[in-house]
Amino acid sequence: MQVQVLEESYERIKVLFEGYPRIYVNAIRRAALSLVPTMAIDDVVILENSSSFYDEVIAHRLAMVPLKTPVGKYVLPSECDCKSSLGCPRCRVLLVLDVEAGDKVRTVYSGELVSEDEDVKPISPNIPLLKLSPGQKVKLEAYAKLGRGKDHSKWQAASVSVLKSYPIIVKGKSCDNCGACVDACVKNVLSIKEGLLQIDNPLNCSLCMECVRACKSEPKGISVEEAEDKFILIIESVGSMSARDILLNAVKELISQVDKVIEGLSNVVVEVEKKG
Incomplete structure (x- = not known):
């Protein structure tokens, strides 16, 4: 498991989570919007x-x-x-x-x-x-x-809190470097350099699949897939606190809620044991 900060400023933070289930990272995303005081x-x-x-x-x-x-x-x-x-x-x-x-x-x-x-x-x-x-x-x-x-x-502390899948872009053997996929990509992920297709900015990919649809080769000369256990969380602050503070406090709020659940369950178990 790994957490890596890809971009950071006072207003915005972009973090890569690797090895974590989507539901856990999505819980942080939701907490950034609804739980941070x-x-x-x-x-x-x-x-x-x-x-x-x-x-x-x-x-x-x-x-x-x-x-x-x-x-x-x-x-x-x-x-x-x-x-x-x-x-x-x-x-x-x-x-x-x-x-x-x-x-x-x-x-x-x-x-x-x-x-x-x-x-x-x-x-x-x-x-x-x-x-x-x-x-x-x-x-x-x-x-x-x-x-x-x-x-x-x-x-609301965050104006934007978005979770996106990590894109895996692979150039296939059938790619003829025609550049059709480059023209179709509006995110400037791809380019042609010295007559060859280059993958310049894979993290900018929005997984729209337009590059795959534009490819005329059969089988397709380019493939785009979602990584199963890698996700990118983007948080933008309204300005009340830094994006990093929003992220950290979102995690703290989740931990606090989980602790309350554990405490509640522990009390239930104790009561059951007493009655038993």
Whole structure:
């Protein structure tokens, strides 16, 4: 069994899993979308609103602004000792918006949200929130909390989480290097160099099989198959945390759930043994 990082940046990670069953790697893919906790605005207290936007519209727009999430700094409200709907400094962050238009129409941006914690703030200061006509004002308090993507998309850490099979591309003996497969491939996987077919970027292959269909040779001069135990997982972050952190936390969440199942089964076994 092997895990290899093929590409990595803050926003994106591409990982090769070799020797693992598809269902296990797919579980990580699903966990990256639905289980990794991130910060998002969940409660909004409107103190003043003379704009043309309803309070509910402003609250919804604020909720959908991705927030930077420091891993391990805060706890989920359900796991916090305060047990308060308002939360406490361990499970929530206060952000304040206090804006007013002067003599001209102005656009209010996410960068104007003032957070009590510099580690929890919008991923970009340039996300438009609303427009104010001259003399209009909005003042509010917004409370951000940890949550999971399975409960609402505003808590989704990853914008993309994709599992693809590892392609195996083989040039056959009947290949006459005509280049038909090269023209059919839109992923630039194949090329003709010095009159010979070359497989340049096999990992770019999407397994569309267009190259095989374009081949005029019989039997086919090129074959494309899926590896049985090699898979590529691609995760792209919305920006709240790095793609690597999303991957690692997805695995931790799965381990935590498995531990809970084991603990539950152990208690059942103990009860059965006592009754027996």
